[in-house]
Amino acid sequence: ERGRFEHFMLKEIFEQPESIRGTMRGRVQPATGTVLLGGLRERLDDLVRSNRLIFVGCGTSYHAALACRQLVEQLTELPVSVELSSDFLDRACPLFRSDVCVFVSQSGETADTLEALRYAKRRHALTVGVVNVVGSAIARITDCGVHLNAGCEIGVASTKSYTSQIVAIIMIALLLSADRLSKQTRRREIIDGLAALPTAIERVLMLNDKLRMLAVGVLRDAVSILVCGRGYQYATCLEAALKIKEVSYIHTEGIHAGELKHGPLALIDQEMPMIVFATRDNGYEAICNAVHQLLARGNPQRMIVVCSEGDGHFFQGLGVGTTLEVPHTADCLQGVVNIVPMQLIAYHLAVARGLNVDQPRNLAKSVTVQ
Numbered sequence: 362e363r364g365r366f367e368h369f370m371l372k373e374i375f376e377q378p379e380s381i382r383g384t385m386r387g388r389v390q391p392a393t394g395t396v397l398l399g400g401l402r403e404r405l406d407d408l409v410r411s412n413r414l415i416f417v418g419c420g421t422s423y424h425a426a427l428a429c430r431q432l433v434e435q436l437t438e439l440p441v442s443v444e445l446s447s448d449f450l451d452r453a454c455p456l457f458r459s460d461v462c463v464f465v466s467q468s469g470e471t472a473d474t475l476e477a478l479r480y481a482k483r484r485h486a487l488t489v490g491v492v493n494v495v496g497s498a499i500a501r502i503t504d505c506g507v508h509l510n511a512g513c514e515i516g517v518a519s520t521k522s523y524t525s526q527i528v529a530i531i532m533i534a535l536l537l538s539a540d541r542l543s544k545q546t547r548r549r550e551i552i553d554g555l556a557a558l559p560t561a562i563e564r565v566l567m568l569n570d571k572l573r574m575l576a577v578g579v580l581r582d583a584v585s586i587l588v589c590g591r592g593y594q595y596a597t598c599l600e601a602a603l604k605i606k607e608v609s610y611i612h613t614e615g616i617h618a619g620e621l622k623h624g625p626l627a628l629i630d631q632e633m634p635m636i637v638f639a640t641r642d643n644g645y646e647a648i649c650n651a652v653h654q655l656l657a658r659g660n661p662q663r664m665i666v667v668c669s670e671g672d673g674h675f676f677q678g679l680g681v682g683t684t685l686e687v688p689h690t691a692d693c694l695q696g697v698v699n700i701v702p703m704q705l706i707a708y709h710l711a712v713a714r715g716l717n718v719d720q721p722r723n724l725a726k727s728v729t730v731q
């Protein structure tokens with residue numbers, strides 16, 4: 362039921378404070394600083410003892426894993442790789458018994474991810490599912506797993522699954538590092554951040570009207586849009602670009618800020634809208650440099666900077682046309698906050714361009730053929 366919302370996509374974007382609460386319910390315990398994941402309990406020893414973690418998924422699910430890689434590496438101190446299901450299969454990626462493969466999928470039925478799971482089982486890796494749909498193939502075949510509990514997602518564009526997938530993977534990293542003394546301060550910061558996340562998202566949703574104005578204004582007739590960030594926000598760039606292109610049909614590219622000078626700067630002209638994630642974390646100085654580089658070559662009026670609350674004036678002072686101030690949170694959770702305005706921009710662009718928001722052309726909700 363769409364209720365008061367005109368489309369499922371909008372409903373699902375607005376559900377995120379609640380869907381994230383669903384993902385954490387009974388699992389994240391801020392009072393004691395603990396995380397419980399019933400679906401992993403029986404295999405916890407094997408998980409903690411593994412030599413390597415490999416995340417596998419397609420599209421948005423792949424981006425969610427990418428968004429968490431740095432944190433998983435930091436908390437587990439294990440090598441972590443993130444693979445596209447199709448590419449993982451194409452390469453017949455070497456796997457060992459001591460490897461853990463985590464399959465990330467909203468539907469639990471995506472053909473490439475399912476095939477990658479069967480491949481991992483043949484090679485005796487320990488398989489973990491991060492799946493929304495209970496009883497789906499991936500949920501049934503994996504050795505253990507975590508359900509997203511985000512509620513049913515109907516719009517073809519994944520929105521609430523993305524934010525819940527990030528929260529679920531972060532909970533796994535917290536669980537795997539529970540006994541590491543050296544990680545306790547960091548774990549505490551993240552657990553407190555998780556508890557405050559639904560309220561932070563509620564605050565971002567209040568930007569809805571401003572985001573609609575952007576979609577009917579500077580972005581509507583763009584031929585191409587560039588989305589730039591680095592560190593934890595690199596995944597946000599890729600996911601924002603996917604969201605915008607799949608529902609608005611405007612070519613949008615996510616670019617790592619460190620790569621700008623290695624080619625993409627040549628794309629910048631007076632027409633191109635540029636979106637930059639410049640929220641505060643330890644890459645802030647570097648991303649400010651990227652903002653300067655883009656301002657010098659492009660049209661400042663067409664630049665949109667997503668920044669931390671209180672930093673808007675600074676970027677406006679540099680000439681940036683639009684600033685979107687969002688609540689600050691732990692670095693690894695900032696992507697959950699930052700993607701929400703991008704989901705809304707994608708939605709309003711699709712509506713402004715008269716497109717079928719919930720069912721974009723040529724796409725299906727679950728890709729069950731390879």
Ligand code: M6R
Nearest residue numbers: 420421422466467468471518519
């Ligand atoms: O159901 P899955 O998470 O396995 O689906 C994977 C992709 O097809 C999916 O994330 C797709 O990229 C999104 N619906 C795009 O918004």
